Amino acid sequence: MDFFSKNPIQPEKPRIMDYDFTAIEAKWQKYWDDHQTFQATDDTTKKKLYVLDMFPYPSGAGLHVGHPEGYTATDIYSRFKRMNGFNVLHPMGWDAFGLPAEQFAIETGTHPSVTTAKNIANFKRQIKMLGFSYDWSREINTTDPKYFRWTQWIFLQLYKKGLAYIDEVPVNWCPALGTVLANEEVIDGRSERGNHPVIRRPMKQWVLKITAYAERLLADLDGLDWPEGIKEMQRNWIGRSEGAEVVFQLDGHPGKTLTVFTTRPDTLFGATYMVLCPEHELVDEITTLEHAEEVAAYKKRTASMSDLERTGLNNEKTGAFTGAYAIDPVNGARIPVWISDYVLASYGTGAIMAVPAHDDRDFAFAQKFNIPVIPVIRPDEAAAAKDKVDVEGVLAGKVCWIGDGPLMNSANDDGLSLNGLHVNEAKKRIIDWLESKGIGKRTVNYKLRDWLFSRQRYWGEPFPIIIMDSGEIRMVPEDELPLTLPDMKDFKPSGNGESPLANATDWVDYVDPKTGEHGRRETNTMPQWAGSCWYYLRYIDPHNDKAFVDPAKEKYWMPVDLYVGGAEHAVLHLLYARFWHKVLYDLGLVSTKEPFQKLVNQGMILGTSYKDARGALVPTNLVDLTGPEPKHKETGEKLVEFPAKMSKSLRNVVNPDDVVREYGADSMRLYEMFMGPLEAVKPWNTRGVEGVFRFLKRSWRMIMQTPVVDEPVPANLRRLLHATIKKVTEDTDTLNFNTAISQMMIFLNDFSKLEKMPREAAETYVLLLAPYAPHIAEEMWEGLGKQAPVSLAQWPSVDESHLQVEEHEILVQICGKPKVRIMMPASLSADDMKQKALENSEVAAALAGKTVVKVIAVPGRLVNIVAK
């Protein structure tokens, strides 16, 4: 005997194995892989469901706890629907082109494909570790030539339809990144990635004509089951406004005209000046000699400004008078023409008529430059009072009024009078008049601009385009696709606007095999959005090398029934994908007008952070958590816990690998769903994970370490069993996972008190838990002697008869205040309930000396007695 053994007393061997999540999770993940449990079949006789996650960009940092939130939600939903007999398509893939891999390549010389493959492997490991029921046989990767062959093919279809064109446009040029950016990638005049300054610069670029679809992109939003906020953001982004184009003659320039867009043609009699954007083509032509210097200086100044400086929070008006005058077409008034940067070249006609009396911006400008203000609308009294606007002030030209009211001072000798009309009628009347004179027309304008579609990068889809020396643009024949990227060693952008591909001379040079004509391949590549514009279609038929998707399969699976992802894609990805989808629809290549029928945004998961008394956030590594209250390690100052975005700098990032190692994937999944509603922003709290971990351990004990007997469920618990089936079924179906989990906890709290577990209750419980915590559920299912996998077992059904109760506890209120609780038969009518309540001795005592005015009875709930 070894007297020195560290463990002389052997612990008693557990009767039955404990909850060993590591072994269980590995076992069942292997089982699902080996058995292809979650492969979707193209069996069109079954009812289908397409459940999609926004696929991730596989970054080097790996998964953070925000990713699995949406993935867990769709996984639970998919598993639930499979158990309810649906043929579920639930795929995953990689949006793998992108700037980080390219920048890493520039720094280290590692080819982006190497980095990408490595990152994908890591992402895939992490995602698989969480036990998601993806059909991995449909995995796609946007950088795979077999995939981007079809991205290029779709681009050619757009080109053939005239929806892709090359234009010399002022672009967002980012010197630090050496590339142009889309409007959507520029935030407050700086690059979304890297936060570098962005300037305006004209360049030849590929542009997609998304504006041609503006009206349909707007109109079709109405039929979508999307969060109202997201739809509203898209509407604002598209920015439809109705108005008119009005043609002005220029004084002293016979035949020259100036066209403006206005949404307020009704105020045309109040126009007191015009404004052109500094870039307007007419500026140099109309500027008089004496103003030439000032105008040139102003143009130079605005051209060198960033977008932020020009359109940012600084609303101070600037401008220069050109010396020219325009003629107001309704009254012949001679009004000065100015230039100012508050008019944008890219919207409308780049020129406006200014009506300072009825437009805030024009008013501010007129005040600054002492331009007359002529009111033509008398403000509605009530509306003016509500907005605290002084009507007399408006009539005196001292205050601006943008609201409604009867028109005045608005008539001419040429058959036009708007006087007395309100704004809407006045608009109609004057547009009709302008159209009849041929000097204006009804017009709709959009804020939405055409989509700048080229990037000066290596790691993107090459355009299947050759630009011949003659200037002719040629398409790479479709049967020669994919056009792959050349292998390169140096990935630096040239810095003058050319992509690194320009350095791959062998690749760039093209000689027509028949005619010997020379050309150059397009050296720009497509933006990252390209691959994600249609990936949901490729999952349907991922290995097809004859078409991007088989029409019959497309018809069966589309549309996506549930699409879950972050709200950061509200206007970018979702608008672009809708655009491509509509183009494909017009080409007869897809069967639905819209790709994503129902959209849900998962809320962001915040980390725990700490702030001091001044509100400054303190990185977690500087926080002393050993005492009862968090303190600053260096200053000793008391700190307060505070939820903040997870970030490297705050050192509050939670890594799923750590959570899974400590508590297992099932706990991780359960916690992410138990935190709160899917759409809500929620702070991560590791203690909460321990809570659901305890729940799983107790579940394990109830099923695996309690004798399971073939006995009926005790009468007092039968109702709870069926109430649980009902609640979990309904809440899972409506994505209210947090309350479904609560109900399972309630079930557990009661049933775990039993000495013997009735088999029916045990099996039902495992089935209900299966979508949420699939690994432990499989193990328990097997433990109950059932045939694996529980993942494909039949979902339990509610027996409503067990939900009935004989008696209710009825609350009796007097004047709305709770008085007594009385047990009453469930079958009792409202009148009988009132009777019984009034007969109660305590109630009678409380009513002594009072007159009963009214009695309200709600069956199953309460009786309220109103007495004086």
Next chain:
RNA sequence: GCCGGAGUGGCGAAAUGGCAGACGCACUAGACUCAAAAUCUGGCGCCAGUGAUGGCAUGAGGGUUCGAGUCCCUCCUCCGGCACCA
């Protein structure tokens, strides 16, 4: 400024117009233990009271209703988006 969304215990949160705070975390008392951890059982909105109990409570103020966290109006705060788009 405009458009969305949200304000409920110490914390995450529940609540078809019908007993606010289910469920979980934290805390707390007890059981088990030599002890601790784990586990189990109970308590736990705030104020007053030994107590039964009473009063106050869903951002603030009004309103509708027998009854409001929930519906209506006004306002405040926070989060997200847009921001000179004529």
